Amino acid sequence: MSALPEQIKVGFLGFGKMARSIAEGLQKENRWLTGACDVMPFASEQTKAFASAGELEQWADLILLCVKPQDMATAVASLQGSRPCLSIAAGLSLDTIRSFFKGPAPLLARSMPNLGATVGLSTTAIYCEDEALRALSVELFGAVGYAFAVGKEDLMHGVTGLSGSGPAYVFLLIQAMAEAGVREGIPFDDALKMAVQTVLASATLLAGSSDHPAEWIRRVSSPAGTTIEGMAALEENGMRHAIYEAVHRATERSRELGKKK
Template sequence: MPLKGLKIGCLGGGAMAQALLTGLINAGIPAGDLYVSDTRRERLTFLRKELGVHALESNKELVESLDIVILAVKPQVVADALAETGALFRPEQTLISIAAGITTGFIENFLSRGVPVIRVMPNTACLLGAGASALCAGTHATLRDRERAMAIFTAVGRAVEVPENLMDAVTGLSGSGPAYMFVILEAMADAGVRVGLPRDVALLLSAQTMLGAARMVLETSEHPGRLKNMVTTPGGTAIAGVYALEEGGLRVTLMRAVEDATSRSREMSAGLK
């Protein structure tokens, strides 16, 4: 395993850091090899008690102690965090950033020459071990660094590697995608209520239906169009519902949502340069 025997930690102790640390523990990494730093002492106390990881108040101490550092702070404070710690990183370490919109080049400007950087765009489902993440490698990242990052993010879901120029598209699709799914899910549950189902029943059936459909795509590798065709029998109920979705422009609306979110990601990235 690429992570065996390595010291790994998160600079920043928010929800995503907690999800990643939990995923690593569930994947067999000893809590004694895991670290976190944060400015909030109460957050460090919680993570130490909840997960058993080392909780440090000093970002510098964290960077100096680890083999893999996950930069897990908000994008607007990345520059401050790297101004404080950037000179401490060493070429034998791997720096992984999950800060949305922050390029590998931006991060490398704060580091000594040769420090490898991996940029990752995860999503909130990492909290349940069902995340969708995409990663790209910086100038000095090697196969070793990419394998380390892949091992971390497959511990909390599924991960793919893409060129960095596609990371804004990833942000528009899977990074922002849970919000689209929640809107669809809420609408389905509301529809269930409208046709007579109790609210809790409608929500449960809607959520399980969405989960089951996603699993069918992932586990059968069938094209979703083919799976749809298996459900829509001639003159049946499903094709009547699909017709209403097509009439309402669901496909175009979802495509526009991804495009608009991608454009917004590009705007935010440009503003941080």
């Protein structure tokens, strides 16, 4: 990848909710300037609007492909391939995206952010064959949370199954905990706040520690106490296996969808 200026112009091809969240994160740092082209008109004081993908491409140093997977072929066909591109589309391999360009394809990277990007707490995996573009992509997504690179493109399916779909698993856990509180007589609003705060505190403790999760469970579980009894019930009812299967089946579904593109 050729050398880039100190301040990088990031062009968003597609400017939906996820793209806007990424742009807002970038705008907090002087490192980035943002521009966008979208089929729907948008108003933004800090993101420059472009009438066509061609104009966006001429302006930008890096293009973020933020359209839906089913719209990617049409969107990419409007580009000349003169700028490196970073895709956030789930399930589309680099080879598939390359095939959409009418001429020679540019350097490409793909990413899998998650819902956390909307609050600056995304977990984003990057796959890229070019070292410089890979490093730039990790730096870019670092503006909206935690970003890292994977060494094999196939691992992006596992990322989709774990962190891409993961927020829904956690929401279900919180919902179930709140409903369990209602079962024990606690009003739902109070039970929901308790569940949310418990998950938030537990995640914060774990994130700030190098200890294995099992060590934190040990600390909370007194001999013959309430917590170990609850943990036994979770194991008896297959919670661990259910999580394994949720991630596995979401991963396999990602692979299936990728083959259909």
